[in-house]
Amino acid sequence: MIVTERLVLTPSAISDFDDCNAMRTDPKVMEFIGGSSLPEDTWIKLLRNVGHWAAFGYGIFTLREKDGGRFVGEVGLAHFHRGMGERFDDFPEGAWALASAAHGKGYGTEALLAVHDWFFERRGKGRTVCLIDPENVPSVRLGERLGYRPFGQADYRGKPMTLFERLP
Known part of the structure; x- marks a missing residue:
């Protein structure tokens, strides 16, 4: 568990399903990350996230507001084996x-800075990567605030994407 000024981050759990499913069926959230999900898609991703913790000892955290416990999203570092090659797939x-209710509040920056610090304390500093739709301007800006910089382009599921890296 990680606790920040406004958030509590816990490893993904099966009990997060209803909240995750509500988020993944929100077109505003899913516009740039694959479109609205079916409950089965959410379930598969949640099982992947839970399993990631068992396999690697880290993964995707569930975000909740410290005050009241409202679900606000998911963040973390993981290995998704996207088939992007050794310059991407070999790195967290x-x-x-x-x-949607969490957009524009700085929760992403707050949570992801804490996650990166937590990760590097346990694994040592190293290169991390991320994949962002260049049309998703808020996500690109968040990545840049975290220290991610573009290093390439790739086609992912039929869409052009920007590959980013964060160096120690």
Whole structure:
């Protein structure tokens, strides 16, 4: 668990399903990350996230407001094996999705800075990567605030994407 000024981050759990599903069926959230999900898609991703913790000892955290416990999203570092090659797939990938109600509040920056610090304290500093749709300007800006810089382009699921890296 990680606690920040306004947030509590816990490893993904099966009990997060309803909140995750509500977020993943929100078109505003899903516009740039694959479109609205079916409950089955959410379930598969949640199982992946839970399993990631068992396999690697880190992964995607569930974000909740410290005050009241409202679900605000998911963030973390993981290995998704996207088939992007050794310059990408061999490194921990920063990932985030925030519920609509959490947009524009700085929660993503707050949570992801804490996650990176937590990760590097346990694993040592190293290169991390992320993949962002260049049309998703808020996400690009968040990545840049975290220290990610573009290093390439790739086609992912039929869309041009920007590859970013964060160096120690």
